Amino acid sequence: KQEVTQIPAALSVPEGENLVLNCSFTDSAIYNLQWFRQDPGKGLTSLLLIQSSQREQTSGRLNASLDKSSGRSTLYIAASQPGDSATYLCAVTNAGGTSYGKLTFGQGTILTVHP
Amino acid sequence: SAVISQKPSRDICQRGTSLTIQCQVDSQVTMMFWYRQQPGQSLTLIATANQGSEATYESGFVIDKFPISRPNLTFSTLTVSNMSPEDSSIYLCSVIDRVGQPQHFGDGTRLSIL
Numbered sequence: 592k593q594e595v596t597q598i599p600a601a602l603s604v605p606e607g608e609n610l611v612l613n614c615s616f617t618d619s620a621i622y623n624l625q626w627f628r629q630d631p632g633k634g635l636t637s638l639l640l641i642q643s644s645q646r647e648q649t650s651g652r653l654n655a656s657l658d659k660s661s662g663r664s665t666l667y668i669a670a671s672q673p674g675d676s677a678t679y680l681c682a683v684t685n686a687g688g689t690s691y692g693k694l695t696f697g698q699g700t701i702l703t704v705h706p
Numbered sequence: 707s708a709v710i711s712q713k714p715s716r717d718i719c720q721r722g723t724s725l726t727i728q729c730q731v732d733s734q735v736t737m738m739f740w741y742r743q744q745p746g747q748s749l750t751l752i753a754t755a756n757q758g759s760e761a762t763y764e765s766g767f768v769i770d771k772f773p774i775s776r777p778n779l780t781f782s783t784l785t786v787s788n789m790s791p792e793d794s795s796i797y798l799c800s801v802i803d804r805v806g807q808p809q810h811f812g813d814g815t816r817l818s819i820l
Contacts, residue, residue, distance in 0.1 A: 625808060625809060627811075632816075633813060633814075634712075634798055634811045634813040634814045635749075635798070635811040637707075637808040637809065637810055637811075640807075640808040680749070689762070691737075691805070692737045692802050692809060693751050693754065693764075694739075694741075694749070694751065694800075694809060695751075696748040696749045696750075697748060698747075698748045699748055
């Protein structure tokens with residue numbers, strides 16, 4: 592059974608810092624990995640999708656890397672801003688059969704960026 | 707990406723009643739899913755909504771408790787039946803436009819059972 596772990600559970604940083612969020616998964620046979628953010632009282636916003644054949648994806652100040660063989664992904668946020676404050680969720684889709692699209696989520700990292 | 711609308715956005719219900727949640731997408735999508743997010747927890751997949759046939763449920767979720775319909779490629783409903791306080795959660799609809807594309811979520815339905 593796939594298990595996804597995110598470290599740290601919470602992170603508080605001053606504005607302007609570069610930061611890294613970590614995600615690990617137990618079964619390396621994945622189809623893809625997706626990073627989301629969730630604002631309080633809101634649904635999920637997709638940030639980056641990394642296919643299993645890819646090593647990284649970038650969008651603006653966000654960069655996500657994937658090391659499938661070791662079961663790890665990192666989300667790098669450059670020059671953090673108070674608007675980045677949210678819960679960041681990592682989720683994987685297992686490869687094979689009827690698993691496509693079925694996301695297994697980590698518990699999330701609660702990020703607070705203070706001015 | 708597809709625009710997803712969920713209704714209602716929130717509700718407070720009495721124990722023993724049922725509530726149907728609607729998920730409407732502004733374009734045809736390949737796949738639709740329903741997730742639950744219990745208070746302070748991450749998301750758990752309830753089922754895959756299959757167009758024109760019975761949904762595929764994950765372990766721990768059954769059709770009698772969470773009947774799902776998907777009559778076409780843009781619409782699905784989830785019913786939470788015979789509700790108890792333990793069903794108080796956020797219920798989220800998600801879609802994949804096409805294979806290989808990101809999964810997108812609606813804003814969720816916040817359900818409280820008294």
